[in-house]
Amino acid sequence: MQALALACVSFVLSGATQDAAAVPRDPLATLRTEAERIAGLVECRGTRAFLAATNALPAVEPRTVLYDAKAREAVTPEQHTRLATAEQARFQPTEYGPEFYYTTRYGSPLAYARALEVLGRAVGPATDALSGKRILDFGYGGIGHLRMLASLGCDVVGVDVDSLLHAYYQPEDQGEVASASSGKPGRLALVHGRWPAEAAAKAAVGDGYDLVLSKNVLKQGYVRPAQEVDPRLLVDLGVPPEAFLAEVARILKPGGHLLIYNLCPAPKPDRYLPWAYGESPFTRAELQGAGFELLAFDVEDHAAARELGFALGWEQQGMDLEGDLFAWYTLARRKG
Numbered sequence: 001m002q003a004l005a006l007a008c009v010s011f012v013l014s015g016a017t018q019d020a021a022a023v024p025r026d027p028l029a030t031l032r033t034e035a036e037r038i039a040g041l042v043e044c045r046g047t048r049a050f051l052a053a054t055n056a057l058p059a060v061e062p063r064t065v066l067y068d069a070k071a072r073e074a075v076t077p078e079q080h081t082r083l084a085t086a087e088q089a090r091f092q093p094t095e096y097g098p099e100f101y102y103t104t105r106y107g108s109p110l111a112y113a114r115a116l117e118v119l120g121r122a123v124g125p126a127t128d129a130l131s132g133k134r135i136l137d138f139g140y141g142g143i144g145h146l147r148m149l150a151s152l153g154c155d156v157v158g159v160d161v162d163s164l165l166h167a168y169y170q171p172e173d174q175g176e177v178a179s180a181s182s183g184k185p186g187r188l189a190l191v192h193g194r195w196p197a198e199a200a201a202k203a204a205v206g207d208g209y210d211l212v213l214s215k216n217v218l219k220q221g222y223v224r225p226a227q228e229v230d231p232r233l234l235v236d237l238g239v240p241p242e243a244f245l246a247e248v249a250r251i252l253k254p255g256g257h258l259l260i261y262n263l264c265p266a267p268k269p270d271r272y273l274p275w276a277y278g279e280s281p282f283t284r285a286e287l288q289g290a291g292f293e294l295l296a297f298d299v300e301d302h303a304a305a306r307e308l309g310f311a312l313g314w315e316q317q318g319m320d321l322e323g324d325l326f327a328w329y330t331l332a333r334r335k336g
Contacts, residue, residue: 027099028057031144034110037311041304044120046130046152047113049181053148054110056180060101065167066091074167096168102144104165106216107312109144114301114308115215115261118329122257122295130154132184133210136251138195139217139235143169143188150177150186157205159191166192196247197238207251211259218260221277233274241282245290254336258292261329263305280330292332301327 035051042048067074068090075083075091083091102109116130123129131152140146140158142165150156160166169190177186193201222235237244248258262278279298280287287294305327315321 027102028054028059030099031057031102031108031110034108034312038110038113038308041307041311042113042117042120044117044123044125045128046120047117049128049131049152050116050145050148051110051113053151053180056151056178057102057144057147060098062095062097063100063168063170064093064095065164067094067164067167068092069094072164074164076167079167100168102142104142104168106141109142109148110312111263111308112145112215114304114327115213115259115329117304118261118296118301118331119211119257119259122331134208134253135211135213136205136209138212138214140190141165141216143173143190146188146190147177148180150188151180152186153179153184154186156186157189157191159193159195159201159205161192161194163192165190194236194238196244202247205251208253209251210253210256212248212252212256213259213261215261216263216275216278218281219262219264219275219277220279220281221272221274223281225272225274226277227272229272229274242286242290245282245286245292249290249292249334252334254334256334257295258287258332258334259329260331261301262327264326264328265324266326278326278328280328282330287330287332291335293335294330294332296329296331299329301329 031054035054039048039051042051065074066077066080071090080088080091120129130149132154134155135149135157137146137156137158140160141162143158146156146158174188174190177188179185189204191201191204193204195201195205217235219235223237223241225234239247252258260280264276264278265273267273267276284294284297302325306321306325309315309319309321309325314325319325
């Protein structure tokens, strides 16, 4: 995610932080079951193809990462060798089971299905809005949905600042991804850094995108909180909001889409939770000023999010779907 301490937030993608040890040990079977449950909630060709792509996901073995549990920071072996001896001692080999590959700390990658359905319905349910597209996910959080999109022939790039993701995912996780349906293979790349503020991340991301997607990262509470909060719980864009939007517009093709989709818990009366405010962090005027046509702005999607949560079993994990799950989305199209 795009905040240095966002992993500490208790409500992220699936409504509750996932303890890797508590996730079922057969992640592929779980994902395929979830896809079957969600299938009845979607109607768009692209979303249906996305769900079917669970059948092509590979099994993975456990991996060991050098991790500092107290600081919630990870390093690669190469980075570890460059540290002073005292610093090296902070990082201990920590094993992550195969389920972590797909769920990381943020739950099922199939939670993306609703966001993709929003795009598909705007483009037209009969049109495949995903296959073969070039897609950037800002704050990707986990590789599962990226692999599924790449298996649809997409050229997919995920960007994130989370050091654990950088240390856990390997070069062999990237590159060409075989088609899920005997079609054209896709490509997957992961970029570690703050985009677009850091030159290296900006260069690695490139341009020419059909879709810039952000889920549970570009929240009003994270980017423009209404109260002063611990900066570690916020999303630091690294540039002013106007500059961020200008860069999004620059890397999108004419007619390309920006989709912001956020799941949130209920606000608390006694303390300000930045992650509970999922409206767009950008105003209508800022989006339009950057050259976007607004197709939807801060649309409440609570009912659909709760249907998704029920299909994914979040209620069985202790979530109050009616009282503690809310959603908003904003969809904009770059003018030609």
